[in-house]
Every structure is written in C-alpha cells, then in structure tokens.
Amino acid sequence: MSKRKLSRQQQWRVDKVQAERASRAEKRDVRDAEKLAAGEYGAEQPGRVMAHFGRTLEVRNTEGSPVRCHLRANLEGMVTGDRVIWRAGQEGSGVVVAREERDSVLKRPDARGQLKPVAANIDQILIVFAVEPAPHPNLIDRYLVAAEATGIAPVLVLNKIDLLPEDGGELGKLLERYRALGYPVVRTTTANEEGLTPLRQQLEGRTSVFVGQSGVGKSSLIDLLLPDESLRIGALSEDSRKGTHTTTTARLYTMNRDEVTDGELIDSPGIREFGLVHLTEQEVTDGFIEFRPFIGYCRFRDCRHREEPGCALLEAVETGKIHPERFASYRRILDSLDA
Numbered sequence: 060m061s062k063r064k065l066s067r068q069q070q071w072r073v074d075k076v077q078a079e080r081a082s083r084a085e086k087r088d089v090r091d092a093e094k095l096a097a098g099e100y101g102a103e104q105p106g107r108v109m110a111h112f113g114r115t116l117e118v119r120n121t122e123g124s125p126v127r128c129h130l131r132a133n134l135e136g137m138v139t140g141d142r143v144i145w146r147a148g149q150e151g152s153g154v155v156v157a158r159e160e161r162d163s164v165l166k167r168p169d170a171r172g173q174l175k176p177v178a179a180n181i182d183q184i185l186i187v188f189a190v191e192p193a194p195h196p197n198l199i200d201r202y203l204v205a206a207e208a209t210g211i212a213p214v215l216v217l218n219k220i221d222l223l224p225e226d227g228g229e230l231g232k233l234l235e236r237y238r239a240l241g242y243p244v245v246r247t248t249t250a251n252e253e254g255l256t257p258l259r260q261q262l263e264g265r266t267s268v269f270v271g272q273s274g275v276g277k278s279s280l281i282d283l284l285l286p287d288e289s290l291r292i293g294a295l296s297e298d299s300r301k302g303t304h305t306t307t308t309a310r311l312y313t314m315n316r317d318e319v320t321d322g323e324l325i326d327s328p329g330i331r332e333f334g335l336v337h338l339t340e341q342e343v344t345d346g347f348i349e350f351r352p353f354i355g356y357c358r359f360r361d362c363r364h365r366e367e368p369g370c371a372l373l374e375a376v377e378t379g380k381i382h383p384e385r386f387a388s389y390r391r392i393l394d395s396l397d398a
C-alpha cells in the first residue's frame with residue numbers, strides 16, 4: 060500500500076482496485092490455514108478494520124499503523140470499524156483470525172435492495188443540517204427515526220451558524236424542541252477557527268459518522284477535522300468529485316490533533332446518504348422517542364393512531380405532551396411509506 064497520503068476520493072478509487080485484487084487473496088487462505096497450523100504467525104493482538112476490500116483488510120494495529128491483513132478462511136463479513144484479533148505474518152502483513160462482538164452496525168441496502176452491514180462499532184450519528192439550505196423539520200425527523208432504528212445515538216449538528224440571525228430565528232426555536240426531547244445539539248461554522256470547538260468536544264473519544272442532505276457542509280466540516288486527508292481540494296476536478304463512488308466501501312479515519320487522538324470518523328459517500336432508506340411502520344413509531352410512554356395505551360390494540368377513538372397518542376397531542384408538528388411529521392413519514 061502506498062505510503063503517500065491520499066485524499067478520500069482518491070482513496071476510494073484505490074479501494075476499488077484493491078477489491079479486485081482481493082479475490083486473488085482468497086487463494087492464499089488455503090495456504091494460510093496451513094501456515095497457522097504450522098505456527099508461522101505471531102501472537103494474537105487486537106486491531107480495528109480501517110477499510111476492507113473483499114477478503115483483504117486494512118487493520119490498524121495498537122500503534123495506529125495500518126497492516127494489510129487477509130481473513131482466515133472460516134471468517135467472513137468484516138466491515139469497517141470491526142474490532143478484530145489478528146496475527147502478524149511475514150513482510151509486514153497479517154491474518155485476521157477473529158472478530159469481536161459488535162456494539163452497533165450501520166446497514167445500507169445493496170444493489171438488490173438487501174440490507175448489508177457497512178460499518179460497525181459506531182457511537183454516534185451526526186445529523187448535519189444548516190441555516191442555509193434551511194432544513195424541513197420532517198427531514199430532521201426522518202434522520203432521527205433512521206438513527207433510532209440502528210440503536211446508535213443521534214446528534215444534531217447545526218452548521219453555518221455564521222448565517223444565523225442574532226435572535227437565533229425560527230431554527231433556534233426548532234432546536235430547542237429537539238433539545239427538550241433529549242437530543243444533543245451542536246452548533247458549528249467552518250467560517251472561523253473556533254467554529255468547530257463544540258463539535259470536536261462531541262467527537263472526542265468516540266467513533267462517529269456524518270450524515271445529512273447535500274450542501275449542508277459535511278465535506279467542509281470533515282476537511283477541517285481531517286486536514287491531512289484534504290489534499291483533494293483543488294487537486295481533483297469537479298468531475299471526479301461528483302463521480303459515482305457510492306458503491307465503494309467505508310473508511311475509518313483517526314482525528315489527530317496535538318498528538319492526541321481526538322476521535323474517529325467512518326466515512327463514505329454511501330454512509331453520508333444514510334437516513335433516506337426504507338423504514339417499517341414499527342420503526343417509524345419507535346423512532347419518535349417521546350411517543351414511547353403512550354405506546355400500548357390506545358383503546359384498540361391495533362390502533363394506527365389516525366382517527367381511532369381512545370388513541371393515547373392523539374390524546375397526548377391534544378394535551379400538549381407531544382408536539383403537533385412532530386406528530387404531523389410522524390404521519391407524513393408513514394404516508395411516504397404507503398406511497
């Protein structure tokens with residue numbers, strides 16, 4: 060693997076080539092099994108998958124360096140972020156012999172619409188939105204519901220606060236509503252040095268992913284968080300930036316500042332699009348966290364919370380325990396499932 064620092068976009072292209080190479084690596088598995096049996100590998104040690112290309116993995120060792128590994132024959136389905144046990148072989152490469160249990164998994168539909176894990180052990184999903192283009196509350200709710208369905212903690216990141224009016228405007232009020240529900244809200248701007256301080260605090264010691272609609276500033280934020288990786292700005296043409304990289308795999312990045320490990324990011328174009336995936340009616344209902352105390356208290360067991368008499372959710376809206384806009388949003392998301 061090249062020692063030169065590549066931009067993420069360049070890296071994704073490299074990853075694709077390596078995926079092709081990976082199939083050749085499978086033939087090595089057989090030989091590996093023999094070598095493992097013969098004791099030609101070093102002691103077991105922990106690592107984390109930074110990227111994967113089929114059966115070839117880039118594993119970060121405890122010193123933070125990447126080691127090229129392949130998977131022992133009886134293992135499969137590793138994804139970026141997996142914690143693994145590996146053993147060093149000859150020529151700086153290694154073999155992954157086990158995977159630790161995952162704390163969380165992020166899934167995306169593959170080409171055939173089948174949900175497939177794309178990243179593991181993520182602590183938080185940062186839902187980025189911006190003062191401009193202004194978010195529709197329904198979109199924020201959609202992201203929150205999708206995040207809740209994964210069991211990974213969502214965090215709302217309001218970017219471009221340099222464009223916010225003095226009094227905070229309507230967005231200020233909207234954010235208060237989410238804060239009251241218990242969601243962390245972080246304000247950012249890429250327009251000045253201090254603009255990322257609260258975000259850095261939120262990222263510290265955790266593994267995060269950024270999601271959000273186009274134009275909210277995800278690339279701008281990530282470029283500032285990973286300055287070493289941002290060679291691509293200016294170096295790549297518009298065309299290649301907009302190329303279709305959505306099938307390439309996710310990559311784990313460590314944010315280093317002042318020699319201190321601040322936190323980790325898992326990123327890929329596909330992950331950034333997370334949230335606009337198909338959800339079930341049950342997932343949508345469960346994803347509105349303030350509904351939970353009322354679920355199961357409707358008069359009818361199969362209440363769909365539309366016009367039914369004795370609906371506990373509708374009552375909660377009427378008595379002000381559920382915000383009418385959140386409920387309207389809930390209905391709109393359900394309607395979009397029906398469509």
Ligand SMILES: Nc1nc2c(ncn2[C@@H]2O[C@H](COP(=O)(O)OP(=O)(O)OP(=O)(O)O)[C@@H](O)[C@H]2O)c(=O)[nH]1
Nearest residue numbers: 218219221248249250272273274275276277278279
């Ligand atoms: N005023 C202001 N503009 C910003 C800020 N952050 C990003 N921008 C601008 O917003 C635009 C979109 O930023 P990007 O970083 O490309 O947004 P993105 O979310 O990565 O968008 P996609 O690549 O389409 O997914 C660019 O013109 C940025 O310069 C900010 O904090 N304040």
Ligand SMILES: [Zn+2]
Nearest residue numbers: 357362364370
């Ligand atoms: Zn009901």
